Amino acid sequence: MDFKDFFESKIFIVFFIIGETILLLLTFGIGMMVGSKKADFSCNMDKNYERNFGGSGFPEDLNGAPQGGHGIFGQIIKIENDAIVIKDSDSIEKIISTKGDVSIKKFRDTIKLSDLKVDDRIVVIGSPNDSGEIEAKLIRVMPVPPTKNIDPVNNVNNNAN
Numbered sequence: 001m002d003f004k005d006f007f008e009s010k011i012f013i014v015f016f017i018i019g020e021t022i023l024l025l026l027t028f029g030i031g032m033m034v035g036s037k038k039a040d041f042s043c044n045m046d047k048n049y050e051r052n053f054g055g056s057g058f059p060e061d062l063n064g065a066p067q068g069g070h071g072i073f074g075q076i077i078k079i080e081n082d083a084i085v086i087k088d089s090d091s092i093e094k095i096i097s098t099k100g101d102v103s104i105k106k107f108r109d110t111i112k113l114s115d116l117k118v119d120d121r122i123v124v125i126g127s128p129n130d131s132g133e134i135e136a137k138l139i140r141v142m143p144v145p146p147t148k149n150i151d152p153v154n155n156v157n158n159n160a161n
Helices: 002-007 010-047 050-051
Strands: 071-080 083-088 093-097 103-106 119-127 134-142
Touching: 002 010, 002 134, 010 119, 050 093, 071 093, 083 119
Parallel strands: 093 134, 103 134
Antiparallel strands: 071 083, 071 119, 083 093, 119 134
């Protein structure tokens, strides 16, 4: 039997259909696993919101949307032991756990947790835990954005002499 006959045979077609079905089921299963993890994080964040932030329930501007837990950008508002509280661009506070192996970078330098200070802007990459916190793996300190007075129409700096 040569290759042409094999690819046209019923056995090949059956194995091809079975392989495609298995691939489709694996893809569906991975999607279900990711969705379940995201839903668990959102549910656990709601359950632990009062303990984490001293409030009750979700802030109103979340509109019931699931919260992503793998990364965030924001401004440090509190540093306490192994936890950092940051406020993101939507003014939602998140607790970042720095327990374990965390790499903290400022430009190309590796720094310590004690080098971070309130009002620093940071990007955090990590994974959600059952308490609604983000367990940091990488924290990068971002430079302070320039405060130039740019004219948006002419795209020129109004502070320049």
